[in-house]
Amino acid sequence: MNSDALTFLLTAVVKILITIFVLLTAVAYTVWLERKVVGRMQNRWGPSRVGPFGLLQPLADGLKFIFKEDLTPPYVHHFVYILAPMLAVVMALTAIALVPIGPSITIGHITTPIQITGVNDANGGSSDIGIGLLILLGITSISVYGVSLAGWSSNSKYSLLGSLRASAQMVSYEIALGLSLVGVLMISGTFSLREIVRQQQGGFWHWNIFGGFQFVAFFIYIMAAYAETNRIPFDLPEAETELVAGYHTEYSAMKFAMFFMAEYANMITVACVASVIFLGGWSGPIPSFLPPILQSILPVFYFLLRVFFFIFLYIWIRGTLPRFRYDQLMAFGWKFLLPLAIANIVITAFVIAVRG
């Protein structure tokens, strides 16, 4: 193997390891943040015993999950019961590979884009998969199986009801989610996430939400994304007052933790995609007096700032809104979001056609 290929392979492995590590840590601390923020919103402290500000709470939770008894009920469909949490977590972790986190970074003599699927192209720039957004949608649509198979294979009424709700909800909202992205696709003319970010550089008025007048699409995307990730106010599949815990009622120990991880990793991915598509990805002011290494790290910081904003919004809404009723959920998706998304597409197409 020649040295170029070896360098490529090594940087890819290093990028994957760093991303997985950061993502899993982020998942753990999103849980902490959620408990803390929701706690403050409800006028209580949240976790505060383990470490300063309860900062070691995720670690303690993780240890607890590992040492708990991994109970498998005797009446489950074994193969699918074990497959489902793996599927959920694998799909959730795969999706992050497509997200462009920052522009290129140079360490020593190696230059590489800050994105797992990004490569250096021939003329010194960087590019990624030409159909990145479609693959992301594909992964989203396959991740339904984790939830629906979990409920079915558990062979319990509550689980089955939860997973039926989950599949119906995710299939319905996927349509609105996909259609909300079409407006941006028409403006940018590409499926490549890196290219979409590049077109939004240079000030917030270039972002698709403002410059492209896609705020309606942004609203639809946020609503549909909340439904896709089964978060309040759309967390019908795990409505604890009706269904015990929904599709993961029969899961314990690490298998339950895998669903938990998948849910939070999905939240982060959805936040990343929203930042990339609508809020200009990593764009932001970069002072030229900084050393080069900081200049390439700063965009990553801007990107993470946007992701943090979305995560906080998630938690904020969880602390504010009650849960929908199931028929309201379906009516909202099919009778409100879907027509609105189609109207947005038609109007955007019309404006593009008039402008030429």
Added chain:
Amino acid sequence: MLHLILFVIFAGICAGGALNMLLQKHPINSALSLIVVMVSLAMLYMLLGAEFVAAIQIIVYAGAIMVLFVFVIMLLNAGEDEQTKGSRVAMLFGFPSLLVAAGVLVYTLVLRGGNTASLAIGQFHGTAENISDLLFKEFILPFEVTSVLILIAIMGAVLLARKGGTE
């Protein structure tokens, strides 16, 4: 070389999944095998350079149609199939016609197909631009006719569902 290895892997998974789908007794196992077939087919499309078709294959077949299959199986709570020995008609005509079909395929593809060459990714007309060019310029009329056909099917489904609801 890598191309060939990937092709052998995914073609193997595809054929294995298809066989497994037929042999499994439980409907949900068959449905899962079908999903494996769909995804590995998408990988084969991608090896051909048809990346857009591959992504659509995953989104539509693996992500939408198969979800509905699984949904229906879950909703009906279908148990294990009862196995019959198979009808005599299938034994008499099925296997010979399968052999004939396989023979025709081998004859046309292997023995007569002298003009094969390998393609690199991106050489095939499989990008989004190519396909939309074909769909919206050359084949615009068939495309619109198909959409009307689908609209009729949707209206038919709605009509059937309404009839069931009032009775």
